[in-house]
Amino acid sequence: MQISVSPLHLQLRTPFRIAHGVSTQRTNVLVETDGGRGEAGLPPYLPTDYAAAKAWLSGVQLPDWTSTEPPPVVSWLGDLPPGPLPARCALDIALHDSWAKRIGQPLHVLMGVDPARAPVSFMTVSIPERIEDLTRESLPDHPRLKLKLGSGDSERDIAIVQRVRDLTDAALCVDANGAWSIPEAVSIIPRLNELNLLFVEQPIADTDPEDWHLLRRLLPQSHTPPLVADESFSRADDAIALAGAADGVNIKLAKCGGIAASRALIHLARTLDLQVVVGCMVESSLAITAAATLAPLADFADLDGAQLLAADPFRGVTFAGGRPVMPAGAGLGVEPA
Amino acid sequence: MQISVSPLHLQLRTPFRIAHGVSTQRTNVLVETDGGRGEAGLPPYLPTDYAAAKAWLSGVQLPDWTSTEPPPVVSWLGDLPPGPLPARCALDIALHDSWAKRIGQPLHVLMGVDPARAPVSFMTVSIPERIEDLTRESLPDHPRLKLKLGSGDSERDIAIVQRVRDLTDAALCVDANGAWSIPEAVSIIPRLNELNLLFVEQPIADTDPEDWHLLRRLLPQSHTPPLVADESFSRADDAIALAGAADGVNIKLAKCGGIAASRALIHLARTLDLQVVVGCMVESSLAITAAATLAPLADFADLDGAQLLAADPFRGVTFAGGRPVMPAGAGLGVEPA
Secondary structure, X not given: OOOEEEEEEEEEEEEEEEOOEEEEEEEEEEEEEOOEEEEEOOXXXXXXXXXXXXHHHHOOXXXXXXXXXXXXXXXXXXXXXXXXXXXXXXXXXXXXXXXXXXXXXXXXXXXXXXXXXXXXXXXXXXXXXXXHHOOOOOOOOOOEEEEXXXXXXXXXXXXXXXXXXXXXXXXXXXXXXXXXXXXXXXXXXXXXXXXXXXXXXXXXXXOOHHHHHHHHHHOOOOOOOOXXXXXXXXXXXXXXXXXXXXXXXXXXXXXXOOHHHHHHHHHHHHHOOOEEEEEOOOOOHHHHHHHHOOHHHOOEEOOOHHHHEOOOOEEOOEXXXXXXXXXXXXEOOOEEO | OOOEEEEEEEEEEEEEEEOOEEEEEEEEXXXXXXXXXXXXXXXXXXXXXXHHHHHHHHOOOOOOOOOOOOXXXXXXXXXXXXXXXXXXXXHHHHHHHHHHHHHOOEHHHHOOXXXXXXOOEOEEEOOOOOHHHOOOOOOOOOOEEEEEOOOOOHHHHHHHHHHXXXXXXXXEEEEOOOOEOHHHHHHHHHHHHOOOEEEEEOXXXXXXXXXXXXXHHHOOOOOOOOEEEOOOOOXXXXXXXXXXXXXXXXXXXXXXXXXXXXXXXXXXXXXXXXXXXXXXXXXXXXXXXXXHHHHHHOOEEOOOHHHHEOOXXXXXXXXXXXXXXXXXXOEOOOEEO
């Protein structure tokens, strides 16, 4: 079975500033096979890029499949050699899409999930150049906001949250993308608690899970918002190592290796008493629709990646009041825009 | 949606003797809902019984479902309150069966697995009354045998394996059902290694996972056959606690809570470098067919439960040279015999 791999160049609507740097464009990996399509984001902070993803995918051999039965895609995915997780993810999504199309059902039906249960998604507010840029008019009209912190100045980080809290009653979470040292995190997090946050994501750098346990011991037992691991987490091992220190994990298809792996991680996280955020990268509606199929299994959804784009090359899941509305077609139900 | 619960009385072909005792009959739990059927074994050593399973199932409320879309069974299963795992399992299987029937596909197709990859199943040889009972004629004509040990006399246990090894070249594993003390296990297991076993299952009692780590430290690093946990394992926590001490886990739908939970456990076991046996209880072809849908994801299959019965009330998976052959119909493809 043929696998076609190509770059998906995406332009951001406005420069996207997080602790890792500023992006104005991204190149994702797009996979097409057997009538299915998949995509995965390749953010600059992941240890892979388009060339590495393409190289690995070019070496993958899928069996020829002449049967009229839908192909055993989960078995095929289990055969893949180790490779960059975003590359695996794009192939996993394409295979799931083609499989569900052959069966003639929307993929979310084949996941057995009720789309009406998907949580309201966050809309991301990237780090402002100047705090004054955060005006009520410029804040997205969403019931849930994720504020990117890690401006390099912890007082400024707190001022950003305070400013947004003054401007809106929206439910808020913050994401430091690993910008704080442990002492900074110990100082900032209890102060952030006053501002009524759903959670604080990746306060400290992705170095050693023991750092999370140290942070947890240094934080007060109460007056601490839940802590969610993102950069520190992509595999089951990570979840096991973080249990007891983090309160939740952000499961993004691209970094976790696709739909099959992410489903299993959601189940594991529940077992470990970790809350689940289903998140995304800067990705088109193709990858976002795939992630949205799993959102009904999550506590939080963070699926605004395609809404950050100047032009979305695909049409798939839409959002009503921030809640995902799945397309009706078979497979992912995604079409070129 | 209505749930009907009834006992499934099963008579064993011959008395089934294991370290936990002798059975001549079993009462399993049978669930029917929305055109689907599920079953789970209730062996006497599990901490539940038919009355407890029925009581819990009687309290379960499934949503009414008037849509023509297949129901979101995974979401529904996620809503269930805690309850006896075999009861959850029987309901999980019935819901998966009805869901796959509504979609119009065999359940194994919806699991995405290739049935041709299922391992050859073991056939169980229960503890003989007298070692002389083990004649070539009485040994089942199977390429893989599982010998039940834990006769109460460790020399006799070794003699049973020696006797079978003298009679057949079949691939062998043994299952002590937790009968040995740690010192007995340390003495027996290296001697068993001489007899070329695929693995030794549940050598010691299900008391504390630390016992497994102690056993591992006391055994020689080489000349030890792989150790598989059965009674000590039913949840993700157990797999995590056993990793590094056991080499594999036996995933049985009835004790693990059904298809959805078992799929996730298979993935977790792989992450933890644990081999996977997909096993069963003394169960009819209804429960065995459900387990066989997951066998292609396993390293070993131990699915002879229905072959131990005097009369199998259902017709489903069959075996060719010990390898499962899935029925063709939609859902589980299981029919009353």
